[in-house]
Amino acid sequence: MINWKNMDTLAAYQELQNVEPVNLVEAMSGENGAERVRNYSVTMGEGLAFNYGARPVDDKILAALAKLADEAQLTEKYAALYNGEMINTGEKRLVLHQLTRGQLGEPVIADGVDKREFYVNEQKKIAEFANKVHSGEITNAAGEKFTTVVQIGIGGSDLGPRAIYLALENWAKVNDTLKMKAEFISNVDPDDAAGVLSKIDVAHSLFVLVSKSGTTLETLTNESFVKNALENAGLNPANHMIAVTSETSPLAKNEGYMTAFFMDDYIGGRYSSSSGVGGAVLSLAFGPEVFAQFLDGAAEADILAKNPDIKQNAAMLDALIGVYERNVLGYPSTAVLPYSQALSRFPAHLQQLDMESNGKSVNRFGEPVDYVTGPVIFGEPGTNGQHSFYQLLHQGSDIIPLQFMGFRNSQMGTDVVIEGSTSQQKLCANVAAQIVAFACGKEDENRNKYFAGGRPSSIIIGDKLTPKAMGAILAHFENKVMYQGFVWNLNSFDQEGVQLGKVLAKKVLAHDTDGALKVYSELLNI
């Protein structure tokens, strides 16, 4: 029997607040620090490990967090989710994104079908289509191969697939599996579509229109933009477009598209990278085998996230430590810092995933909660960030927990030795150095050169950023966000906060405004 209770009603949360906090500077110094780093590590599969040596916990706090995990019934709630209970209470929907990559529990039958079968079958159709495009069986009207795939979508239909494409583009180049170059059009700003169209060859481009409802204004607008461009080039848009949508949307069974692949209401936009939303564009770009590897990595992480022992469950542990940092220690934001240029847009995806899921002030029953919830998430790749905002992270007035990522090997393998080390070694040396600098600080009589330390971080360490590793990392954060939502007793799967702006924007376009809104509309010449 699952109880959905607010965090502040749980005895374990009260206990947690009374455990003595860790002095991170002391804990991370000397042999004690070395011992922590050796011990505080969890495997994430795929050669990845989550190391939390520099997070502000010790065995007492971990014991309190384990109690919290038990009392909040975290793994039971996860099981309820993957077994098909209606976890998205606001929208009265199941939450099934994990099913796109594996069967974690019982078969989930909804709308009269086995949902795992449905998702697998859609991905199979996508794979067949992609293979035909790559082999030249499906071509443009002139019988020439498509060379570019352009995703048209916004939010979850853009950020995740784009981040993953960028993460694997160079890997695919050196592994000879970059089948098509991918581009992305997302913003309703006409310069976004015009800019992308100005640099591609539309005659050899395949456009993937992604909208679950088939009614997303930005996406339909950009579709018209693209159709105009195709028509102006003397091409028939129906020969250049496919759709990823729900079976009931106006885009399904529509002659305007070569074909359509389906998703459903049980996969939220920000959780849709492993569905057809990511599947179509990434299978076309890299080949379906590469996308399958990505799904395998995610599936493995999903299984690890079932473990009720927090010391064996990286996602749950990351979630719980994050709650401790947010609610007990009072840190309002978290930085995501991948030491990998390939992950340049992954922080932007996590920003959506986390902030849209848990940026809520009411619990899953719509009742206000009396504690803070999701933090601000931001980040850029290292070492770039070191030459930018790290100043504030080291010496600013607020403490900001950090989520590092680092890989022992580069993707492309080309490197150069300068001053006795490769670039990859320098990259890794920097992330190691930063963790310790943040945690331990440095005494200095000159207060301007003094570092207080005590700034917590964890790191995901991997061998190389491969498709499998990317899948595992993505699933780690999805599961982390899910677990934090469970602890905070939120519905992490709706987004009512985006509605009001849409309603008012429609009023502006209908010139149905007064007061401040009317004046702003006039100032902007609408």
Add this chain to the structure above:
Amino acid sequence: MINWKNMDTLAAYQELQNVEPVNLVEAMSGENGAERVRNYSVTMGEGLAFNYGARPVDDKILAALAKLADEAQLTEKYAALYNGEMINTGEKRLVLHQLTRGQLGEPVIADGVDKREFYVNEQKKIAEFANKVHSGEITNAAGEKFTTVVQIGIGGSDLGPRAIYLALENWAKVNDTLKMKAEFISNVDPDDAAGVLSKIDVAHSLFVLVSKSGTTLETLTNESFVKNALENAGLNPANHMIAVTSETSPLAKNEGYMTAFFMDDYIGGRYSSSSGVGGAVLSLAFGPEVFAQFLDGAAEADILAKNPDIKQNAAMLDALIGVYERNVLGYPSTAVLPYSQALSRFPAHLQQLDMESNGKSVNRFGEPVDYVTGPVIFGEPGTNGQHSFYQLLHQGSDIIPLQFMGFRNSQMGTDVVIEGSTSQQKLCANVAAQIVAFACGKEDENRNKYFAGGRPSSIIIGDKLTPKAMGAILAHFENKVMYQGFVWNLNSFDQEGVQLGKVLAKKVLAHDTDGALKVYSELLNI
């Protein structure tokens, strides 16, 4: 006589804390709200206006902020800066980036030269060089024109120039002034350089090595990387590289470069976009006339920032309201939200500019301060952000002040009418709607659909994102950050917080580690 005093010692700051806060929901509703939006606007030059109708101020608070500006001697401190006093106390340096675009006060003579003349002369040399590249007077060894310019730099040598290049790339395309495509290599991650090199034609590429000291490890490493690639292509690197550096650096008068352009220690990296750091790459990409327009826009904003009347000085007003939000209202972060895809990387530049300048815990004399300083800065373009992290901004547990930007016209002019409006109108309608949604909120019996409102924002409204407008916007934020530093009594021009990580990274590479650092090094196979 200028007094440098901590903010909490100022009578005006004590007064400010006692002024009744604004109820933004009430203030922004009805005709009162319309009146605020009409009145609370300041020109920024170049057809730009800073509208602060939805910031949490009223005439009483503005009066208190004006007193604070006077007591903190803000415009006097600005005058001291542009007249050449040693404002960067930590590094004992003048702060002269404004001089690259205009003479705001007396001639500044340093190191025996008139500094305005020095900067103007360097830009003139850059312009001549760029014109020769464009005309084909300067070519590769085969006598062919260069088509691509690649900036090699990190931090301030990367983020600002890259953001501005992206901001103006499409504008330049439609105005027929995109002379060369620009690329950027920044990260020590070898996949960054390898990735860029895999997509350019090195034989027709000109590389701009940017490092003031000539010793930045990332930049020199990437230079070697590029030199290897040139040599592997049978090319002489000296025919493909120029340097932007200080006159005393090892890169100056060095046969490895076609030529070198100079900057000096009086221009910090994050303030260097209007110096040769931005000047070389942007003049090569767009032509020197376009870069000159950008400088003109910045110069105009610098002059407006001299006005002691806060209601006529957008940069100072923005700064003071930001301090009020941070220190009196206690908001820990600020989001930058340009409704312009062209400004996609401008938030990353502001993140550096702001967080590296004011993320400090000691005052300009190296004494700890007892108040919070620079906030976390993050952001993405709208409408993309609306489909991502806006959920938290609207309904999350923390209030986050917002800095919007919007333009009445697109850059490229291509547009499409859907449902009776253009994409540009939809874009503008959305930003207008968001401001009011954040400020006023919405009642709803269903608490999940309830918006508390009271979430403050301002907007910079312009006609079009032109080079001049870009210059004015950049200078606005530079001057805002400078003024906040003055109020907080910080040295906004050094960055001691980046040193410790560098020192420890060197130890890792020298295998001179113990404790936690040694274990992390082992885990990362260094």
